[in-house]
Amino acid sequence: MPPGTAATRHPVFARVYGRLAAAAERHGWAEVRAGLLAGTNGRVLEVGAGSGTNFAHYPPAVASVVAVEPEPHLRRLAERAAAHAPVPVRVVGGVAEALPVADGTFDTAVVTLVLCSVADQPRALGELHRVLRPGGRLVFWEHVRAEQPPLTTVQDVLDRTVWPLVGGGCHLGRDTAAGIAAGGFTLETVERCRMPDTRVPLPMAPHVLGTARRG
Numbered sequence: 001m002p003p004g005t006a007a008t009r010h011p012v013f014a015r016v017y018g019r020l021a022a023a024a025e026r027h028g029w030a031e032v033r034a035g036l037l038a039g040t041n042g043r044v045l046e047v048g049a050g051s052g053t054n055f056a057h058y059p060p061a062v063a064s065v066v067a068v069e070p071e072p073h074l075r076r077l078a079e080r081a082a083a084h085a086p087v088p089v090r091v092v093g094g095v096a097e098a099l100p101v102a103d104g105t106f107d108t109a110v111v112t113l114v115l116c117s118v119a120d121q122p123r124a125l126g127e128l129h130r131v132l133r134p135g136g137r138l139v140f141w142e143h144v145r146a147e148q149p150p151l152t153t154v155q156d157v158l159d160r161t162v163w164p165l166v167g168g169g170c171h172l173g174r175d176t177a178a179g180i181a182a183g184g185f186t187l188e189t190v191e192r193c194r195m196p197d198t199r200v201p202l203p204m205a206p207h208v209l210g211t212a213r214r215g
Contacts, residue, residue, distance in 0.1 A: 025053055032195075033057045033112070036141055036209055042107030045131055047096050047124070048114030050074050052081025055089050065089040066106075068099060071168075096124035104133045115176050116143040117169040125183030132214040138185055141209045142176045146201070147192075154203045177208050185212035 025033075034057045041061035046054060049067035051074050058065060067082065067089055069075040075091060082089035094100040096111075096118045109128045118124040128138060146152045155173040163172055181187055187210065194205040 036139060040108045040139060044108045044110060045101060045106040046110040048111060049078045052078035054112060055081045055085035058087045062087045066101060067091045068094045070095045096127060099127045099131055101131050103130050106131050106136060107133060108137050108139060110139045112141040116171050116174055121174060121179050125179060129184045129214055134214060136214045138212045143172055143204060144206050144208045145173045145175045146206045151201055151203060158203055172203050180212050184215045186215050187212045
């Protein structure tokens with residue numbers, strides 16, 4: 001679906017993802033989310049909220065959250081999760097490339113496992129830059145390109161063939177940390193890891209977590 005449209009439909013993926021996300025939370029991802037979001041504060045914009053798995057982990061310093069989710073089934077799940085969140089959360093439709101919010105209105109923006117699947121990553125990052133106040137913080141956790149072959153080669157083959165089709169538009173080989181820096185942000189913290197950390201590295205395992213400031 002082209003950038004700027006109000007919804008993205010991946011009905012099969014959305015139903016599978018909702019179940020997988022819940023299972024991942026029980027196997028360590030909840031702790032990752034809690035650590036990543038511990039420093040968030042003020043007015044928060046979460047882009048690509050999915051089924052709302054981040055909502056339970058926002059700390060009391062967060063005044064409110066506007067959560068943007070384009071996929072209708074996942075948005076319904078997010079609305080249910082918002083009802084039980086410890087901070088006020090409002091779920092809205094929209095896409096990362098055309099966020100339905102005003103310029104400079106948020107203290108923090110959050111993207112978790114989102115920038116791998118947006119149709120136009122530079123445009124999405126431009127929108128995140130637009131809606132943050134000067135000095136506002138971007139918090140990110142993303143699938144990324146591996147650091148060396150042969151895993152990079154495997155990622156490239158999958159990205160050109162089946163992975164975006166089965167993964168709701170996900171691309172494994174994007175260098176998202178570099179994209180964030182090129183999008184007008186100053187990287188503060190960057191942690192690279194593998195999830196899961198198996199003996200034979202999996203093509204979807206390289207991740208990057210961190211924070212950046214709006215320049």
